Amino acid sequence: MKTPIRIATRQSPLALWQAEFVASQLNQQGIESILVPLVSGGDVDMAPIDGTRQVGVFTKRIQQALADDEADVAVHSLKDLPTEINEHFRLAAVPTRETVADCLVSPSSMSIAELPASAKVGTGSRRRAAQLLSLRSDLDVQPIRGNVQTRLSKLESQEFDAIMLADAGIVRLEMNDLPRYHCTLEEMLPAPGQGALGIEVRSDDDDAYEALQFLNHRDTRISVVAERALLARLHGGCLAPIGAYAVIEDGRLKMSAVVLSQDGLTRLDEQGEIDAIDESSALELAAQLSERLIERGAAELIVR
Numbered sequence: 559m560k561t562p563i564r565i566a567t568r569q570s571p572l573a574l575w576q577a578e579f580v581a582s583q584l585n586q587q588g589i590e591s592i593l594v595p596l597v598s599g600g601d602v603d604m605a606p607i608d609g610t611r612q613v614g615v616f617t618k619r620i621q622q623a624l625a626d627d628e629a630d631v632a633v634h635s636l637k638d639l640p641t642e643i644n645e646h647f648r649l650a651a652v653p654t655r656e657t658v659a660d661c662l663v664s665p666s667s668m669s670i671a672e673l674p675a676s677a678k679v680g681t682g683s684r685r686r687a688a689q690l691l692s693l694r695s696d697l698d699v700q701p702i703r704g705n706v707q708t709r710l711s712k713l714e715s716q717e718f719d720a721i722m723l724a725d726a727g728i729v730r731l732e733m734n735d736l737p738r739y740h741c742t743l744e745e746m747l748p749a750p751g752q753g754a755l756g757i758e759v760r761s762d763d764d765d766a767y768e769a770l771q772f773l774n775h776r777d778t779r780i781s782v783v784a785e786r787a788l789l790a791r792l793h794g795g796c797l798a799p800i801g802a803y804a805v806i807e808d809g810r811l812k813m814s815a816v817v818l819s820q821d822g823l824t825r826l827d828e829q830g831e832i833d834a835i836d837e838s839s840a841l842e843l844a845a846q847l848s849e850r851l852i853e854r855g856a857a858e859l860i861v862r
C-alpha cells in the first residue's frame with residue numbers, strides 16, 4: 559500500500575472533522591495518513607434541493623478522486639451516500655454511530671409542539687418537511703441550503719423561526735451549546751444512515767480495506783445496512799420522504815420506517831424485528847418492511 563494513506567474529503571467543517579477523525583484513528587494504530595481536500599458540487603450549488611438536483615452530489619467528487627487514484631480512502635456521511643451498488647468501490651468500515659436524532663434549532667429550544675402557529679421552519683429535506691407537516695400542518699416549511707454554519711446564520715438573521723439539523727453534525731462540530739430540541743423518534747425518524755460514517759476504498763485495494771477494519775462497528779453496520787436496504791427497495795434516494803431507524807437491542811435488530819406524502823397528510827408507518835445474526839438479517843428485515851410499505855401504497859408517495 560502507498561503510505562501515507564490518502565484520505566479524500568470535502569472542505570466543509572463537518573466533512574473535514576470526519577476525515578480528521580479517521581486520520582487520528584489511523585494515527586493511533588500507527589498508520590500514517592494525509593488529507594486530500596476537494597470541492598464537491600453539493601458545496602457550491604446553493605439552489606434549493608428539488609428534483610433537478612442529482613442524488614450523490616456530495617459523494618461523487620470524492621469517489622472520483624478514488625477512481626483517479628488521487629486518494630485511497632473516501633469518508634462520507636453515510637446518509638449522503640447513494641444506495642446503488644457501485645462495483646468500483648467497497649464500503650470498508652462503518653464506525654460506531656453518533657447520535658441519530660434530528661434537532662429543531664431555535665433561540666428558545668422550542669419543541670415541535672411549542673412552535674407558534676404558522677411558524678417558518680427551514681429545512682431542505684423532504685423527509686423532515688413531511689414529518690413536520692404530518693404533526694403540524696399549519697407550519698410554513700421553507701427550503702434552506704448551505705452548510706451548517708450558513709444555515710445557522712439564516713436563523714440568527716431571523717429569516718426562520720427554527721431550522722432542522724442532524725444532532726450528529728452539531729455534536730461533531732462541538733456546538734453542544736446550540737439551543738435546540740431533540741426530536742423524539744416518534745416525531746421524526748432520521749434519514750437512513752444518519753449519524754453514521756461510511757468509509758470507502760477502491761474495490762481492488764485489499765490493503766486499504768484491511769487497514770480500516772479496526773474502525774468497523776458490527777452493530778452499527780448491520781443497523782445501517784437495514785436502513786439503506788429499505789431505502790434501496792423503495793427506490794428512494796437521499797431526497798425521498800422516507801425515514802428509517804434500526805438498532806440492535808438484546809440481540810434483536812429492530813427497525814421503524816415511515817414513508818410520507820410531501821404534504822405530510824398521508825403517512826405509512828411500519829415496524830419489525832428479527833434476530834441480529836449478520837448483514838443478511840438486515841436485508842431480510844428491510845425486505846419485510848418495504849414489502850408491507852409497498853402493499854400499502856408507498857411507491858405512489860415517493861417522488862423521484
Ligand SMILES: NCc1[nH]cc(CCC(=O)O)c1CC(=O)O
Pocket residue numbers: 635636637638722723724725726727751752753754755
Ligand atoms: N445532508 C447534509 C448532511 N449530511 C450529514 C449531515 C449530518 C451528520 C450525519 O447525519 O451524519 C448533514 C447535515 C444535516 O443533515 O444537518
